[in-house]
Amino acid sequence: MLRTIRSRLALSFTLLIAGLLVVMLALTGWLAYRMLSDLRPRIQNAFEETQTLNEKNVLLNSAGYLGERLFPPLFSLNISGINREIEQIRGWLPIQSFVVADSERRILTDGSKRNPRYGQIVAIPSELLPQQPILQSRPDGSELYFTIGNGGQIAGYAAVRISGVALQTSLTMLDQEVTKLWTSYARSLMLGVGLASLLVALVTSLLIWRLARLASEPISEMIAAAEGIALGNLDIALPVRSDDEVGHLALALNTMTQELKVSQRRMRHLANYDTLTGLPNRHLFQDRLRHATQAADRNGTRLGLLFLDLDGFKSVNDSLGHGLGDEVLKLAARRLRETVRSSDTVARLGGDEFTVIAEGVKDPEDVEALAIKLLAALELPYRVQEHDLTLSASIGITLYPEDARSPEDLLRNADDAMYQAKREGKNAYRLFGPELGTSIAQRLSLEQMLREAITQHEFELHYQPQLDAANGDLIAVETLLRWRNPQELIQPSDFIPLLEDMGLITRLTEWIFGESCNRLTKWRADGLTGLRLAVNLSARQLAQPNLLTTLEEILQATQLPPDALEIEISEQTLLHAEQNKKTLDLDRLHRLGVRLAIDDFGSGDSSLAHLHRFAVDTLKIDQSLISEIATDRNSANLTAAAIALSRQLGTQTVAKGVERMEQWHTMRAQGCDLVQGYLISTPLQADSFLSWAHDHVATGHEPERFGQSREPANASSSNDQK
Known part of the structure; x- marks a missing residue:
């Protein structure tokens, strides 16, 4: 027991100083713990908000680019092209699933080869508009919905599920770094307690104050930086004052900011520039x-x-x-x-x-x-x-x-x-110019009329005979498309090319074959036995995948032999069929027994190899050669050469656009097989053609009986559009 005042004072002061020191250390430790406990969720929340906001901005800015990039293959229903685009997108976005749907919201592809969800209806938000994508948050990530289109034209929709694994991984790493920081700080605090017990209260207080300041300043800077990043400021660079955990955390935040800036620049470039040419998109x-x-x-x-x-x-x-x-x-x-x-x-x-x-x-x-x-x-x-x-x-x-x-x-x-x-x-x-705007308006009006004409069944078929050049026998008849427009007479040269450009001609293919083959069946039963039918087809019609199946079904339904049907295609169409093997399997057409005719021979780049390679049955000499055959020696030489060549190949020839008797005589003298034109007959409706055919059989077949009286008033119109 201490008896002296000095001893008690010494003990009292010692206990007081020790107590004050312990209280100060305890209070400082408690305040530091509370501060770090509050800082951890704030850092995590700021980091999470930053990542989420940047990810949202990147995804929303990318949606328009992705929609335009997916538009060409979706518009042409190129599923493999869509899958390739999806595979490229997966290379730079953490995608869980990517679904592309058509304008009816039916799934076309999910990017996989099996495509198990094909045809299912995908739940697209009803408020989705062009150029206004929708991003929805989910517990495991987020879902991005956007339209696939070109301007105001929507070809379909896309639903993308983005994984949240990257964000969770970043948050976990941040939590680990904060935990390491707290552990290191706790060790320093315990060491400070041991050292402070040996020092005076003033030195201990100054040391604690210094430690608190050293510990809080870098963390405060990190909080301010994280809040700035959350607001979109990526030009922040934290000072790295040490090589410890706090320094590593500051370095990690700096690296993250730089990566976000690079990613933002990359996405901005992808959204504004064409990836193939580098030009602005x-x-x-x-x-x-x-x-x-x-x-x-x-x-x-x-x-x-x-x-x-x-x-x-x-x-x-x-x-x-x-x-x-x-x-x-x-x-x-x-x-x-x-x-x-x-x-x-x-x-x-x-x-x-x-x-x-x-x-x-x-x-x-x-x-x-x-x-x-x-x-x-x-x-x-x-x-x-x-x-x-x-x-x-x-x-x-x-x-x-x-x-x-x-x-x-x-x-x-x-x-x-x-x-x-x-x-x-x-x-x-x-x-x-203004006149161009007017012609375009007229074209648009005609396009609308054509669509209504198909719906209202305003099209009809006319028929033009083909006669034996030697004796005038009726051998074949060519089917020609006409428009029975109630407002005005529209020439085939005006509406048939437009049907081709709009792709509407393919909607008439089956009807043309069905109607003309049914007519041929009735005419054969009515005495025109052996009559052959020629039908013109364009490149678009030949590219229809079900064309051969349709022909087989129609021939079977009408009980017509395949060689009673002859398909006429132009030289350009034949060349396209040769370059693009997917356009038409001409070998299958030949094996079916249907005849093949080359129309307008001599009007373009004639290739003799085509006649042999594709087993052509008929060669139709273009009217441009026939029109001057009686007066122009070059035209006569060309037709004679074409007829001689066709005979060597076993191919039948047809003189197209015969309008004067001397043209018929010249073609007969050169050995042409058939003649066709306004001298013989204009294109006729079905009933009129049947009457003409019976009258032709009854009055005889001599070519001289046609004479000049049958020559058309407007000879230039005899080269009809098909």
């Missing part, structure tokens, strides 16, 4: 066109918009493959960039379509000069993979502000002018 083009029109308004200048489409590019893809086609597109894009000024914008809208924004234009002649340069550059040979290819381009030009005020109208005008250049022969440019 449709999204960036529309933005630059908007800025260019605004700049033209401020400066009082003009701008020209050029819309380019490569002529014949589809045949390159079909015959040589898409890989070589991509190389051609790269070369074309490079030539466009090298031809225009540095201030002009070259963009790729998709496929083989490009646009050029020419700013600061003084006169329309400036834009025309640029178009001439572009045509010359694109016309140069393309050396790709040991292939020398020659392509051209069609260009449509519109001017701002004369032709339109809005970017959408400017693009539509340039597109219309480009198609006009294609219709006028390609490898040319065309300026948009």
Whole structure:
């Protein structure tokens, strides 16, 4: 027991100082624990919000790009193309599932080969609009819904489930780092307690204050940085003051920020630039066109918009493959960039379509000069993979502000002018004008009328006879499509090419065959035994996958022998069938027994090899050779050579467009088998043709009886569209 005051005071002061020290250390430790306990969820929440917000922004910004990228294969129902796009997307997004549906929300593909959910209805949010994707959070990730379309045209939908594993992994790593930090701090605190017991209260207090400051300052900086990242500020760089856990955590946050910046730049580039050519895509083009029109308004200048489409590019893809086609597109894009000024914008809208924004234009002649340069550059040979290819381009030009005020109208005008250049022969440019807008409006009106005509069954078939050139016997009849329009008489040359361009001609194929074969069956039963039927088909109709099956079913239903039916195709269609083996299996057609005729022979690039390779039965000599055969020696020599060649190959010949008696005499003298034209008869309705045929049989077959009185008033109309 201490008896002296000094001892008791010493003991009291010692206990007091020790007590104060313990209380201060305990209070400091408790405050530090509370602070770190509060900081951990704040750091985790800030980090999670940052990751979630950036991921959401990236996904929403990517949806429009993905929708436009998936549009071409979805629009053409190219499932394999869609699957390839999905596989590429999986390379840079953590995707759990990717489902593409059509406009009816039926699943087309989920990116797999088995595609087990094909045809199922996918639950797409009803409020989904073009260019307005929807992102929904889930416990295990998130779901992104967006439309697949081009502008306002929606071809389908996509539902993407994004995995949340990356976010959870990052949060786990962050929690581990914070835990390591707390463990290290606890050790330092215990060491401080041991040392502080040996020092005076002042030194201990200063040491604790210093330690608290050293521990809290870097963490406060990290919290401020995390909150800044959550607000979208990625230009934050934390100072790394040490090589301990706090320094490692600051370094990790700096690395994460840099990776987010790189990812953001990459996604921004993918959203604005074409991955194949490196040119601005449709999204960036529309933005630059908007800025260019605004700049033209401020400066009082003009701008020209050029819309380019490569002529014949589809045949390159079909015959040589898409890989070589991509190389051609790269070369074309490079030539466009090298031809225009540095201030002009070259963009790729998709496929083989490009646009050029020419700013600061003084006169329309400036834009025309640029178009001439572009045509010359694109016309140069393309050396790709040991292939020398020659392509051209069609260009449509519109001017701002004369032709339109809005970017959408400017693009539509340039597109219309480009198609006009294609219709006028390609490898040319065309300026948009009021008359072009009028013709386009008329075309749109005619397109609507054609759709209604198919629904209202306004089409009918006419028939034109083919006679034996030697004795005038009725051998065959050709089926010709006519439009019974109640408002006006529309010529076949006006509506049949439009049916082809719109793809509507394929909806009439089965009806044409069924109607004409039924007629032939009745005519044969009514005494016209042995009569043969010729039907014209286009490249689109020949490409129908069920064509041969349809022919077999119709022949079986009508009990017609296959050789009673003859299919007429043009030389260009035959060439396309040779280049693209998927267009039509002509060998199967020949094995079926149906005859094959080449129409308009001599009007294009005639290839003698086609006649042998495809087992052609009939050669129809074009009217351009027949019209001057009696007066032009070259025409007569050409027809004579064609007839002699066909005889060597065992092929029958038909003189098409015979309008005068001397033409018939000349063709008969040269050995032509059949003749057809207005001299014999105009195309007739079914009942009128039957009456004509009976009258023809009853009055005799001599060619001389037709005479000049049967010659048409307008001989040029005898070359009917089929």
